[in-house]
Amino acid sequence: MKTRINAGEANDWLEILLDLKRKAVGIRFLFDKSDYEKSAAAERNGTVPYCTAVRSASEGKSIKLHLGNFACLAAARALGLMENDENSRSGKRHSDMGVYENVLVSRNIAKDMVYCGHSVYGIEIRPLEDYREYNPDIVILVTSPYNAMRVVQAHAYSKGQLKNIKMAGMQAICQECTSYVYERNEINLSMLCSGTRCVAQWSKDELGAGIPFQQIGDVIYGLIQTVNPMENNSDKKLIQEKLELKGKDLGFEIEYNKNYYTGVFVSSNSKK
Incomplete structure (x- = not known):
């Protein structure tokens, strides 16, 4: 799984290995008008916030946007559709x-x-x-803290700690989950922001994770390899059911009643 993987395969594995309530979202930059016209995604009539479009994609709807469709110019600046201005800088x-x-x-x-250093x-x-x-540039998950934990554990399995998490609770979907991830080629987490929670109506128990698509194979590999040491019995059972439904296997047996913390914690009674 550490080899290259296409978007369809990646999506299947993410749905098997994570308990996703929303669909994983792919983001692709369209560098010129020709790229835009070739995209099979639906055009938008009127304007929409970028994060609301991401919300729609998490519910199964594809869309493509140009500058004239952006209801939030902060997102347009972050993503490279317009230049940043002095008032923001x-x-x-x-x-x-x-x-x-x-x-x-x-100012700090x-x-x-x-922000993206390109112009698209x-x-x-x-x-x-x-x-x-074709494959997207970025994958965005708006999901539970548990699933975000599993993504971090998957990265740590072969890549080590995430050392450069960057968040301020501002421009969450456009900057923290997209432009930062794209420019730095690093996974980032976001607690989301008040703006996107208002316009996109995310739940209070959801957060965001941005993943460079070129790293998605490593994430899936790490998720697979850590099923036995990290997951509890109920989640292992759910993974097993989804594997059978999709006709896939992990390459090893799922072990129940055993994980890395089995027998580690000492009860208060045992100390007496």
Whole structure:
């Protein structure tokens, strides 16, 4: 599984190995008008926030957007559809909104935001399962903390700790889950932000994870290899059922009543 994997295979494995309530979402940058016109995703009439489009894709709807469709210009700047402006770079925009104590803090956060360094015509936002003829650039999961933990454990299995998690609870889907992930080629987690929780209506118990698609094979490999040491019996049973349903196997037997913490914890009674 550490070899290259296509989007359809990746989606199958993510659905088997994680208890996803939403579909995994693939993001692909469309660098020019020709790329945009070739995309099979549906065009948008009018405007929509980028994060709302991601929400729609997590519910099975594909869409492509150009600058004229962006209801949130902060997302357009983060993703490379328009240049960043001085009001944002200086920190004044968010300082004036009152989300940071003063312009110095706001300026520091603005400097740390990682926006796409390219200039693109549009962006394609589709359920990962819809990508067949090509692969996306980024995979976004809006999911439970448990699933995010499993992604981190999967990465740690062969790559070690995630050392550069970057979050401020601002521009969550566009910057923390997309542009930062793309520019740094690193997995990132996001607690989401008040804006996206309002317009995209995410649940309070959901968070975001952005994964470079080129790393998805390593993540799936790590998820597979850590099923026995990390998962409890009920989750192992669910994985087993989904494996049988999709006609796949892990290459080894799932072991019940055994994981890395079996017998590790000492009860208070045993100390007496």
